[in-house]
Amino acid sequence: MSRFWSPIVHSLTPYVPGEQPKLANLIKLNTNESPYGPSPAALAAIRAAADDTLRLYPDPGSDRLRAAIAQAHEVEMEQVFIGNGSDEVLAHTFQALLQHDAPLLTPDITYSFYPVYCGLYGIAHEPVPLDEAMRVDVDAYRRPCGGIVLPNPNAPTGIALGLHEIATLLRAHPERVVVIDEAYVDFGADTAIGLVRQYPNLLVVRTLSKSHGLAGLRVGYAIGQPDLIEALNRVKDSFNSYPLDRLAQAGAEAAIADREWLARTTGKIIETRSGLVSSLKNLGFEVLPSQANFVFARHPDRDAAALAAALRERSIIVRHFRTPRIAEWLRITVGTDEDCRSLADALKAILNRNA
Numbered sequence: 001m002s003r004f005w006s007p008i009v010h011s012l013t014p015y016v017p018g019e020q021p022k023l024a025n026l027i028k029l030n031t032n033e034s035p036y037g038p039s040p041a042a043l044a045a046i047r048a049a050a051d052d053t054l055r056l057y058p059d060p061g062s063d064r065l066r067a068a069i070a071q072a073h074e075v076e077m078e079q080v081f082i083g084n085g086s087d088e089v090l091a092h093t094f095q096a097l098l099q100h101d102a103p104l105l106t107p108d109i110t111y112s113f114y115p116v117y118c119g120l121y122g123i124a125h126e127p128v129p130l131d132e133a134m135r136v137d138v139d140a141y142r143r144p145c146g147g148i149v150l151p152n153p154n155a156p157t158g159i160a161l162g163l164h165e166i167a168t169l170l171r172a173h174p175e176r177v178v179v180i181d182e183a184y185v186d187f188g189a190d191t192a193i194g195l196v197r198q199y200p201n202l203l204v205v206r207t208l209s210k211s212h213g214l215a216g217l218r219v220g221y222a223i224g225q226p227d228l229i230e231a232l233n234r235v236k237d238s239f240n241s242y243p244l245d246r247l248a249q250a251g252a253e254a255a256i257a258d259r260e261w262l263a264r265t266t267g268k269i270i271e272t273r274s275g276l277v278s279s280l281k282n283l284g285f286e287v288l289p290s291q292a293n294f295v296f297a298r299h300p301d302r303d304a305a306a307l308a309a310a311l312r313e314r315s316i317i318v319r320h321f322r323t324p325r326i327a328e329w330l331r332i333t334v335g336t337d338e339d340c341r342s343l344a345d346a347l348k349a350i351l352n353r354n355a
């Protein structure tokens, strides 16, 4: 607390990021990174871009990258907005596209950055409870709102909505922007990008951090009708910021173009996920049906924080949230088959030890 702080900073509850440990030899299953890393073509493009052209400013419009994204998703370039990770895209979205005459609706259990942005930008927020099965209840969103932000699949549950449910939301609020955060969509859910043509109020937000294995490069983007993209550009330009540096633009362009790598690595993660779900169930865990690169699981009679701590002693890091309704749950990133076997072995030993 300081007398120099603005009222907004005083009232802000900052986001608590997942731990990025400095230790080596950890099995890191806590922040949903890809165990396979980026496409080799992306690495080659980044290396090739690391030359004396770095003395020049990057292209402020990331035109080549936007063209590659537009091509990959069969939209126009004017429908693509680029940011430093989808967190930045979301930050600009919160400023540019939410109305202030009614609260923003998000699920009560969701990506915990959303309430932080609301606090930062003075936007009222109304969390909408998940149903008994921890699913997003679309009918509960039929109430006045300044906009809706929804990850699909949701995080940290991993449960995805179908496109017909998203279309229901879009039709329920034709005058409000509905943001579908597709950070995890490549692991089995359906993308809403195809709905953009029909629904001018839809903005789809994407990241290269998860399925493209590029969390370290910081690239995210949004797709919507040009009108929404124009609002995002106005906010971005008001920061006078370059969205991406030269290396990120080059690497992201190559990553987007390498669809084979994306299909192969996401396919492998989906396959490993089903093995992980089976082994957790065999150990007595309840596991939600995930369409993401993580699973959300709880043991009926073990304390989740204690389990996370015991795993940590064995150099395996998973994510535990203290939020009341999910304090019994662990979110576990799908790593390699070997990572998941080590996790299952460690859990077995921990459960037996305390039996």
Ligand code: PMP
Pocket (backbone or CB within 6 Å): 084, 085, 086, 087, 088, 111, 151, 155, 181, 183, 206, 207, 208, 209, 215, 219, 220
């Ligand atoms: N949306 C969701 C639902 C996420 O879980 C994350 C990652 N924590 C992000 C957006 C942000 O990802 P990035 O900024 O790395 O693109």
